[in-house]
Structure formats: C-alpha cells, structure tokens
Amino acid sequence: MRLEVDRERCVGAGMCVLTAPEVFGQDEEDGRVRLLDPEPDGIGEAVQLCPAAAITAKD
Template sequence: MKLEVDRERCVGAGMCVLTAPGVFEQDEEDGRVRLLDPEPAEIGDAVQLCPAAAITANA
C-alpha cells in the first residue's frame, strides 16, 4: 500500500498520529501531518479517521 498526504487539506486533528505513530507525525510548527513511511505494512483506520480526508491509500 502506498500512502499520500495532502498537508494543505490537513486540519491537524492528529487522529493519524494516534492511530499509526510510526507512519505519521505532526509538524511541531503548524500541527499538520507529516508522512514518515509512505509504504507501511499497517495503518489501522488512519485513512477513515482523518476528519479532513487528507490521507489517501493506493494499492
């Protein structure tokens, strides 16, 4: 699975970081998502839990 994040769309809710902390982190300056691992083995419900739909997953 390949992940992409849209930092402009991100609202900084942090659900992705709580769900998959090894895959995502929040930028200390603006609170927006940063992708640490674009091809993780597991992300749980991070895509579905993102309130801004800023994360996309492609097979």
C-alpha cells in the first residue's frame, strides 16, 4: 500500500493518528497530519474516518 496525505485539506482532527499511530503523526506547530510511514502494511479505517478526505491509499 502506498499512501499520500494532503496537508492542505487536513483539518487536524487526528482520527488517523488515533487509528494508526505508527503511520500518522500530527505536526506540533499546525496540528496537521505528518506521514510517518508512506508504505505501511495496513492503516485500518483511517482513510474512511478522515473527515477531510485528506488520505489517499493505493495498492
């Protein structure tokens, strides 16, 4: 799986961080998502849970 995040769309809700903390982090300054692992084995429901549709996953 290959991930991309759109930091411009991200609203800092943190659902992705709660769902897959080994893959997603939150920037300390602006609270927006930081991608820690762009090619993880799995991310649970992080794509569906993101309220801003800021996460894209490709197989």
